[in-house]
Amino acid sequence: MTKRIAFLASDVDVAQSAREALVARYGNVSPRDADVVVALGGDGFMLRTLHSTQHLDKPVYGMNRGTIGFLMNEYGETDLLSRLSEAEEEVINPxxxxxxxxxxxxxxxxxxxxxxxxxxxxxxxxxxxxxxxxxxxxxxxxxxxxxxxxxxxxxxxxxxxxxxxxxxxxxxxxxxxxxxxxxxxxxxxxxxxxxxxxxxxxxxxxxxxxxxxxxxxxxxxxxxxxxEPKVQHRILFDPGHGLEERLISEQFT
Incomplete structure (x- = not known):
């Protein structure tokens, strides 16, 4: 089943250009009507997106169009639907x-x-x-x-x-x-x-x-x-590139 996607982007040109390309390819709905929110930017924008959508209980999949992307996946346009279907979910409390x-x-x-x-x-x-x-x-x-x-x-x-x-x-x-x-x-x-x-x-x-x-x-x-255990943020990562793997890899770089 095709996922309804809400694309959100930071103000930088590269993120806005990515959003335009992705919306043209996959369409776009509001975060409230979406099955998944895709955030385009860096870690700072990802944090803002998680805060702004926490009341919706929607998973957020980030793609790096910023300077730091620890919470983000690599950017790509052509295979987004399959990546979203195969993504692994991490739940964190603030x-x-x-x-x-x-x-x-x-x-x-x-x-x-x-x-x-x-x-x-x-x-x-x-x-x-x-x-x-x-x-x-x-x-x-x-x-x-x-x-x-x-x-x-x-x-x-x-x-x-x-x-x-x-x-x-x-x-x-x-x-x-x-x-x-x-x-x-x-x-x-x-x-x-x-x-x-x-x-x-x-x-x-x-x-x-x-x-x-x-x-x-x-x-x-x-x-x-x-x-705060009552608040749960759902973050999606490509298989093998979740937070657990990133935390381990960071200690060997």
């Missing part, structure tokens, strides 16, 4: 972030890759870290810290020297960014069910921002993060 800024305003966001805290001034951030209500690190002096899902462990987390996590692992990676004190603290592996809280010490003097998949909150006072 992180839920709840943050309060210094004005007392509350903010909420979902993050597929990671939630990161970053210093927003010239001085290092000072963070207190608690896990499931228990203080675990009285003070981390750093440029920042992040909590990553397995799907996001090869992104910012990996650049910050955090561990690569198998996609099926029920763990989260807590990673320091340029830790100054404790100088050798590299972070921790936490169960997926853990709730992590960061309290900003001297928030007025050492401002910190929080970022959840590019949704940024300035001048935060504290942040709580946990996995």
């Amino acid at each position: 992180l839920f972030m709840k943050a309060m800024d210094q004005s007392g305003a509350m903010h909420e966001a979902l993050a597929i890759n990671e939630v990161s805290l970053l210093r927003a001034g010239p001085q290092a951030a000072r963070l207190k870290i608690s896990v499931d209500g228990r203080e675990r690190l009285e003070e981390l002096v750093c440029d920042g810290a992040l909590l990553s899902t397995p799907a996001g462990s090869t992104a910012y987390n990996y650049s910050a020297h955090g561990p690569i996590l198998p996609i099926g692992a029920d763990v989260l990676a807590l990673t320091a960014i340029a830790a100054f004190r404790p100088r050798r603290w590299r972070g921790a592996l936490l169960p997926k069910t853990a709730q992590v809280r960061f309290d900003v010490i001297e928030a007025d003097k050492r401002p910190v921002m929080a970022d959840a998949d590019s949704i940024s909150i300035s001048d935060i006072d504290w942040v709580e993060i946990r996995s």
Whole structure:
């Protein structure tokens, strides 16, 4: 049976040109009426597509028309229907972030890759870290810290020297960014069910921002993060090129 496809593309010319060619060949419907959503761009656009379509419970198949394509498949026009029929589905859960800024305003966001805290001034951030209500690190002096899902462990987390996590692992990676004190603290592996809280010490003097998949909150006072099992993102990959294989391959390149 022919699949009804919704083609979405980033704003860059190469992605828009690809969308025009694919729509001419396969037709196009709205994401709500589609059997599958095809996202054309890089990983950033893929994340935006997953967020914007999460309420539809539709699988998303990405094709790389951007600079980074860890979540994407190779681009091709001629055999898309057979690739979609043979694609393997990965289901991932995002992180839920709840943050309060210094004005007392509350903010909420979902993050597929990671939630990161970053210093927003010239001085290092000072963070207190608690896990499931228990203080675990009285003070981390750093440029920042992040909590990553397995799907996001090869992104910012990996650049910050955090561990690569198998996609099926029920763990989260807590990673320091340029830790100054404790100088050798590299972070921790936490169960997926853990709730992590960061309290900003001297928030007025050492401002910190929080970022959840590019949704940024300035001048935060504290942040709580946990996995959100009620939200499921369905991502399609060509056989033999799923997230599990990519995570393993990344460690041998």
